[in-house]
Amino acid sequence: MNNAQIAAVLDEVADLLEIQAANPFRVRAYRNGARTVRELSEPAATILCTAGRKLTEFKGIGSDLADKIAALCQTGSMPLHQELLAQIPVSVLTLMRVPGVGPKKAAALNKELGISTLDELRAACQAGRVRKLKGFGEKTEQTILAGMELAGSVNQRLTWAEVDGFAQSLMTHLRACPSIAELEPAGSYRRGRDSVADLDLLVVSSNPAEVMDRLAAFAAVETLLGRGDTKMSVRLAGGLQVDLRVVPAESFGAAWQYFTGSKDHNVELRSRAKSRGLKINEYGVFRGDQYVAGRTEEEVYATLDLPWFPPELREARQEFAWADAGQLPKLIETGDMQGDLHMHTTATDGRASLAEMVAAAQDRGLKYIAITDHSKRVSMANGLDATRLRAQWAEIDRLNKSLRGLVVLKGVEVDILEKGGLDLEDDVLAEADWVVASLHYGQQQPREQITRRIVDALANPHVCAIAHPTGRLINRRKPYDVDLDAVFRAARQHGKFLELNSHPQRLDLDDVACAAAKSHGIPIVISTDAHGVEGLDKLRFGILQARRGGLTKADVVNTRPWAQVKKLLRDRRAT
Numbered sequence: 001m002n003n004a005q006i007a008a009v010l011d012e013v014a015d016l017l018e019i020q021a022a023n024p025f026r027v028r029a030y031r032n033g034a035r036t037v038r039e040l041s042e043p044a045a046t047i048l049c050t051a052g053r054k055l056t057e058f059k060g061i062g063s064d065l066a067d068k069i070a071a072l073c074q075t076g077s078m079p080l081h082q083e084l085l086a087q088i089p090v091s092v093l094t095l096m097r098v099p100g101v102g103p104k105k106a107a108a109l110n111k112e113l114g115i116s117t118l119d120e121l122r123a124a125c126q127a128g129r130v131r132k133l134k135g136f137g138e139k140t141e142q143t144i145l146a147g148m149e150l151a152g153s154v155n156q157r158l159t160w161a162e163v164d165g166f167a168q169s170l171m172t173h174l175r176a177c178p179s180i181a182e183l184e185p186a187g188s189y190r191r192g193r194d195s196v197a198d199l200d201l202l203v204v205s206s207n208p209a210e211v212m213d214r215l216a217a218f219a220a221v222e223t224l225l226g227r228g229d230t231k232m233s234v235r236l237a238g239g240l241q242v243d244l245r246v247v248p249a250e251s252f253g254a255a256w257q258y259f260t261g262s263k264d265h266n267v268e269l270r271s272r273a274k275s276r277g278l279k280i281n282e283y284g285v286f287r288g289d290q291y292v293a294g295r296t297e298e299e300v301y302a303t304l305d306l307p308w309f310p311p312e313l314r315e316a317r318q319e320f321a322w323a324d325a326g327q328l329p330k331l332i333e334t335g336d337m338q339g340d341l342h343m344h345t346t347a348t349d350g351r352a353s354l355a356e357m358v359a360a361a362q363d364r365g366l367k368y369i370a371i372t373d374h375s376k377r378v379s380m381a382n383g384l385d386a387t388r389l390r391a392q393w394a395e396i397d398r399l400n401k402s403l404r405g406l407v408v409l410k411g412v413e414v415d416i417l418e419k420g421g422l423d424l425e426d427d428v429l430a431e432a433d434w435v436v437a438s439l440h441y442g443q444q445q446p447r448e449q450i451t452r453r454i455v456d457a458l459a460n461p462h463v464c465a466i467a468h469p470t471g472r473l474i475n476r477r478k479p480y481d482v483d484l485d486a487v488f489r490a491a492r493q494h495g496k497f498l499e500l501n502s503h504p505q506r507l508d509l510d511d512v513a514c515a516a517a518k519s520h521g522i523p524i525v526i527s528t529d530a531h532g533v534e535g536l537d538k539l540r541f542g543i544l545q546a547r548r549g550g551l552t553k554a555d556v557v558n559t560r561p562w563a564q565v566k567k568l569l570r571d572r573r574a575t
């Protein structure tokens with residue numbers, strides 16, 4: 001079992017316990033455990049098999065939970081989980097995929113109205129029966145109805161990071177087949193889309209049956225959807241569909257290109273082939289019946305006088321125009337990054353202390369980090385007032401004196417208040433090295449009001465960047481209604497930056513907005529928003545989206561040394 005699968009079971013236990021109105025501390029123990037396992041930088045199964053190591057060395061995993069996880073890894077199931085599932089219809093859990101329906105509401109809907117499916121929930125809302133329940137009301141009913149649309153799509157698409165967890169462990173599992181000559185991922189996963197509907201895998205093998213048997217034996221496989229001579233589809237626990245195709249070696253490049261897509265990119269390619277009297281498909285490039293190319297992707301593109309395109313660019317957006325002009329950008333890479341300018345500590349809602357975050361940043365070779373804990377408005381996260389913030393900054397000053405190779409910046413994530421304005425006074429912000437402003441409250445406000453709040457924040461001389469500028473959470477929450485164009489103009493006018501938040505559920509700005517920001521001449525900051533040590537490893541998710549947005553090293557602020565970032569801020573404000 002991989003970490004994502006273990007975490008999914010723990011989360012489900014927490015959900016089920018919460019539906020049963022169990023002790024909140026018990027619920028939280030499973031939730032914390034799930035989060036810790038999900039964010040481990042190595043497989044829990046590996047740690048369990050390593051002499052001298054225990055899962056209890058990680059925060060949030062006590063000995064009881066560690067035993068349960070060990071049993072889960074060994075047997076593939078957890079007795080408590082099974083017991084709970086026997087008591088509560090599993091479909092009640094699907095109700096909780098609807099934004100606005102938590103465990104308590106799901107339990108009430110099930111108990112009071114006998115609702116256990118999304119269809120029943122929709123019908124009950126439409127009949128006005130839900131609003132009559134205690135604690136619901138007409139507004140909640142509307143929210144639920146609006147959220148149903150999102151919930152429907154939750155079934156179909158997972159975040160890229162979730163699919164990556166499965167993809168890595170599945171490919172490792174498959175590589176044990178001696179007959180495999182090539183094994184590569186294709187589809188939206190390879191293109192790095194922020195969400196992925198199904199995982200496409202390509203294989204060259206002298207023994208396809210062996211590979212398919214091996215796929216069927218993968219622990220997470222739940223359902224066999226179909227199996228033929230060259231194609232097999234399965235569904236994994238958690239819902240992800242995997243399509244495996246076996247192709248001949250001389251067609252591998254053509255098939256890899258074809259099944260990587262996107263469909264629109266392929267449509268353009270086919271039309272270019274046609275205008276040259278060529279035919280292009282998953283088997284190769286052909287002139288009449290004559291095979292011209294197909295072994296590698298480079299070969300396929302070269303027949304059309306095109307360069308090899310990084311998969312992230314293959315969306316039929318600008319890549320062909322760039323290629324025609326000989327100006328395909330050299331996309332940013334993880335190794336280009338020098339600093340991370342958004343992270344939290346135990347002073348607010350982080351799980352690691354300042355010292356632990358600093359040590360972790362050093363381990364990862366970062367040159368600078370900004371500590372950006374929440375401001376006081378975010379009371380749920382124990383946000384900082386001026387006094388506590390200044391105390392943290394004094395600690396950072398002390399820390400910097402003894403640090404070599406890493407600079408810790410005095411930062412803050414200041415909340416943009418519902419009524420407009422910032423959560424901390426200017427004299428406090430003036431003492432910071434780095435200020436990101438973000439909007440956590442009042443996300444339902446009308447477009448003009450939200451836009452004004454953000455534009456005003458950009459005008460504050462101490463604000464350096466806006467964090468997660470649209471507030472979306474993939475599959476959970478739509479972006480708030482904001483006029484991004486106005487935000488770009490304001491950022492440009494005041495010489496400010498915009499964040500690409502790397503959290504796999506955020507990826508905000510998204511790829512398209514990153515490209516738009518670039519066209520407005522706005523530098524992007526790629527940040528992890530880490531709430532724990534492992535969070536620092538999420539940078540790669542942000543990099544993938546930046547690449548999809550066509551960003552180069554130069555377009556991203558924190559590829560520079562800190563001194564140059566500061567200069568860039570100064571220079572841009574001056575113009």
Ligand code: DGT
Nearest residue numbers: 187188196197198200258259260261262263266267
């Ligand atoms: P998704 O929805 O996240 O799975 O996105 P994709 O892009 O992985 O879509 P998928 O799995 O349906 O197909 C994988 C690739 O195969 C797709 O990007 C392009 C190629 N492909 C599939 N069906 C067609 C088709 O009917 N025409 C063309 N030109 N290409 C196709």
Ligand code: CA
Nearest residue numbers: 187188198199
């Ligand atoms: Ca796919």
Ligand code: CA
Nearest residue numbers: 198199200243
């Ligand atoms: Ca597919």
Ligand code: ZN
Nearest residue numbers: 342344413529
């Ligand atoms: Zn944050």
